[in-house]
C-alpha cells in the first residue's frame with residue numbers, strides 16, 4: 001500500500017514512523033513544519049498541495065494525524081483550529097474521494113459534552129463544549145460529507161514518549177516536586193499512541209479498509225486524571241504526594257467533558273481485536289520513555 005501520513009512529527013505520527021514496515025508498504029510521512037528526518041513538508045490547510053501529494057503519488061491510504069491539539073489556545077484561536085481540524089480534513093477527504101484513497105481520520109472524545117452516565121457509543125449525539133471539540137466534530141462532518149472512503153477513529157487522552165502529554169508532564173512534576181494536585185472529577189480512558197498506531201496498521205495490513213464508519217478506540221479501563229497521575233508516580237517510583245482536587249480548583253477557561261469514556265464494543269467486534277488495559281500500556285510506555 002502507498003500510505004500518506006500527515007502530522008508525522010506529532011505523538012501519533014512519530015509512533016507510526018517507529019512501526020513502519022517498509023518491506024510491506026511505501027510511506028510518505030509529512031508535517032507542516034518537519035522537525036524529524038524522513039518527513040516531507042505538507043501543510044494540510046493547503047488544499048492544492050494536498051491534492052498534488054495524493055494524486056501525483058498514487059496514495060491509497062491517508063492517515064490524518066495532523067491537528068490543532070492545543071485545547072486551551074483553541075478557545076482564542078477558534079478560526080485556526082477550524083482551518084486545521086475541520087476545513088483541512090475536508091480537503092484531505094475530497095482529495096481521497098477524487099483518487100479513490102481511504103482516509104483514516106483521528107477524532108476525539110471531546111466531541112461529547114461528558115454529561116452521559118454511560119460510556120459513549122459511536123451513535124451518541126456529539127455536543128462539544130470547547131472550540132477544539134467543535135472543530136474536531138466539524139472535521140468529522142466534513143469527512144462524512146465528502147463521500148470518500150473513510151474510517152474515523154475517536155480516541156482520547158493520548159500518551160507516548162513524544163511531544164507534550166499528561167504522562168510526561170506528571171513524570172516531570174513528580175520527579176521534581178514534593179506534591180502535585182490533579183483533578184479527580186474528569187473521568188475517561190487514556191490511550192497509548194503505540195496501541196492506536198498498531199491498530200491503524202492492523203486495519204491496513206489485514207485488508208479491513210472496507211469497514212468504513214466511525215469507531216471508538218482507547219485503551220481498556222476507566223480512570224480519572226488523578227488516578228492516571230497516581231499510577232504514573234507509582235510506576236516511576238517517584239516520592240511525590242499526588243493529591244486529588246476538583247476541576248473548579250484550577251479554572252483554565254476551557255470546559256472539558258466530566259465523563260468521556262468511549263464504548264469500544266463496535267471496534268472490538270468489527271475488527272476482532274483485543275485492546276490492552278491502560279495500566280499495562282502505561283508500564284510499557286514508561287519502560288521505553290528514554
Ligand SMILES: NC(=O)c1ccc[n+]([C@@H]2O[C@H](COP(=O)([O-])OP(=O)(O)OC[C@H]3O[C@@H](n4cnc5c(N)ncnc54)[C@H](OP(=O)(O)O)[C@@H]3O)[C@@H](O)[C@H]2O)c1
Nearest residue numbers: 007009010011012032043044066067069108155156157158
Ligand atoms: N493528544 C490527545 O490527547 C488526543 C486525544 C484525542 C484525540 N486526539 C487526536 O489524535 C490525533 C493525533 O494527536 P497527537 O496527540 O498526535 O497530536 P500532536 O502531537 O499535536 O501532533 C499533531 C501534528 O500535526 C501538526 N500540524 C498542525 N497543523 C498542521 C497542518 N496545518 N498541516 C500539517 N501538520 C500540522 C503538528 O505540528 P505542530 O506541533 O507544529 O503544530 C503536529 O506535528 C489528532 O487528530 C488529535 O486531535 C488527540
